[in-house]
Amino acid sequence: MLDVGLIRRDPERVRLSAKRRGLDPAFVDEVLRLDEEYRSALTAAESAQAEKNRLSAEIGKAADKAAAARELRPKLDELSGRIEELEQRVRELSPAERGSPLHELLAQAHNILDDSVPEGNDASKNVVVRSWGEPPKLSFEPLPHWELGERLGILDFARAAKLSGSRFSILLGPGARLARALAQFFLDRAQSKGYIEVNPPVLVSRDTMWSTGQLSKFADAMFRDDDADLFLIPTAEVPLTAMHGGEILSADTLPRKYAAFTPCFRKEAGAAGKDTRGIIRLHQFEKVELVWLSAPESSADALETLTRDAEELLRDLEIPYRTVALCAGDVGFNAAKTYDLELWVPSSQSYREISSCSNCTDFQARRASIRLRRDAKAKPELVHTLNGSGLPIGRTLLAILENFQQADGSVKIPAVLQPYMRAERISAG
């Protein structure tokens, strides 16, 4: 959510950010108009209430309360009526009132882009900031991971479809073990870098979902239970970020770094026909998510560190990847700046997204009310929130299968995983 105060102080900055994203900046003028209306209604309502409070206090102070009440009655009744009307108007206009036009405009506005975000309307304008590793030169035609996985007997899509339909998978034997090894490896790494491991709920309330900016924009993309009004998380970013909602954290406890290994659930409604084969896009997948709560002045550095933390995992796994700064038109709703990590997929001879590392600045913190206090006297300020996967299990597993496949159809296990796997390769049979 955007700060009305910012729109008031610097509307041009907000317009510019919207334009860079390719969005219509007209909402800014609408916000300014509604905000003006709201504040004048609020002032009127509050001064009427002040008058009424003054009269009520007089009754309280009077020696003969009943007599005083009788005397002031007509005036109080008249005030009460007026206050009711004014308050009705305030509610209709309030930015805090769900459903009010002002609230809707503010809630739907995208985060302000960081100045360093490259210009551009779509993914073609994303900028590669660095890359690591060479795509392996295979002496044979690489198999896509779904074929490889089925031949090795570690992936079974037919039976997954029998159980749950399309976009589900079953991992078997060494495949399931490899998934577990990855989770363990990622979590161990996170811990060594000072992340606190968290095992959070994967079902969260509507308020929680809203507070991290997943609603109402992405409501269609989520699985939910209507009776309980609970949502299955599309990413652990949601519980990890919202965990400190409504709290004021003391500055010396920042940054807070959390890592969680959880399943994630996505309907992928907008992706019909896309990546229908294999495990690249499933309704249910697992990942280790990294979340930072940081002081505002440190969040730019924090994004660099978070991104490097995720990159390092790929380097240790010896998977070629590149890091891409998303251009203005490609940065998501919540984020001010995003780096995507893309890894090499031999079967499609292309880089595919594996991790998105974002600085959401105060955008989620404002919705969730996550604040920090610098010292006893200081006013609370909003923290900045950051998130990135480090890393998703399925897509990493896919990359290992494809990049480490051998001419004989077996798959080598990256050295760092061998202790976790207690094996050096996966072979058929």
Place this chain on the structure above:
RNA sequence: GGAGAGGUGGCAGAGUGGUCGAAUGCACUCGCUUGGAAAGCGAGCAGACGUGAAAGCGUCUCGGGAGUUCGAAUCUCCCCCUCUCCGCCA
């Protein structure tokens, strides 16, 4: 699912209709005291919004919402959460 108890400031804990955003204690901040510290003493110490250059002023908030009343932390209703006991269960 059944029965009961309870939700007040960072924490503990008063407050059952009137000047209460809220006693007191602890914690915390600043000052005095001290060679330094502890203790002691004094002052301060919730958040949001509006207004203002600021000091300040105003409004709202005692789990959430609705109501009664001139006036609600206090009374009524609904909801949520926590705890205890019972049942069921991974």
